[in-house]
Amino acid sequence: MDEMLFLTNEIMNPIRQRELRIPLTFICFGIIKGKMYTHYRNSKSTFVITNVEKPYGNEVVYGGLFLCKDFDYYSRILDAYHVCSMSTLFYNHIKDIHHRENVEVTTIKFNSLIDLAKLKYEEITQVEAETYVGNLNHPNISKRILCTNHTYRIADGIDVNNFKELYREVINGEKKRN
DSSP: OOEEEEEOSGGGSHHHHHHHTOOEEEEEEEEEEOEEEEOSSOTTOEEEEOOOSSOOSOOEEEEEEEEETTHHHHHHHHHHHTTOOHHHHSSOOTTOSEEEEEEEEEEEEOSOHHHHHTTOOEEEEEEEEEEEEEOTTSHHHHHHHHOTTOTTEETTOOOHHHHHHHHHHHHHHHHHHO
């Protein structure tokens, strides 16, 4: 079974995808409603939450929309990477670090990273996709979210380095095709 995935962390980086041997086909860039935080186990990793209780600041998270063929097989690798039980238990366990959930993704189109930084992008359409979100019941995730000085919050809602790597590969792929 094929599945649409919306990725916002280092898995959107094509280099990391090749390292993990996960054959994801890039569809387009997109946004979801949520907030992004740095991970407790790796400061270069990020996670998102989608059920925002206290709206403040930016509530948009940027990422890439991918098609994962043979998702029944690759979901186990992705779930293991994210410490998620969905592929083995068929539900999100309360002790998981991340939960896999369906989200509404708004696909976007922009001409350059500079345009994106200036929020000059066009919203195209909305699609359903699976994504990984932080489990609010996990003590280390909830500590990050409840931190009062917002040290761990990524206010821009974008994992800059991994997003840039994906963007570069997409642009280079378009140049090669033309």
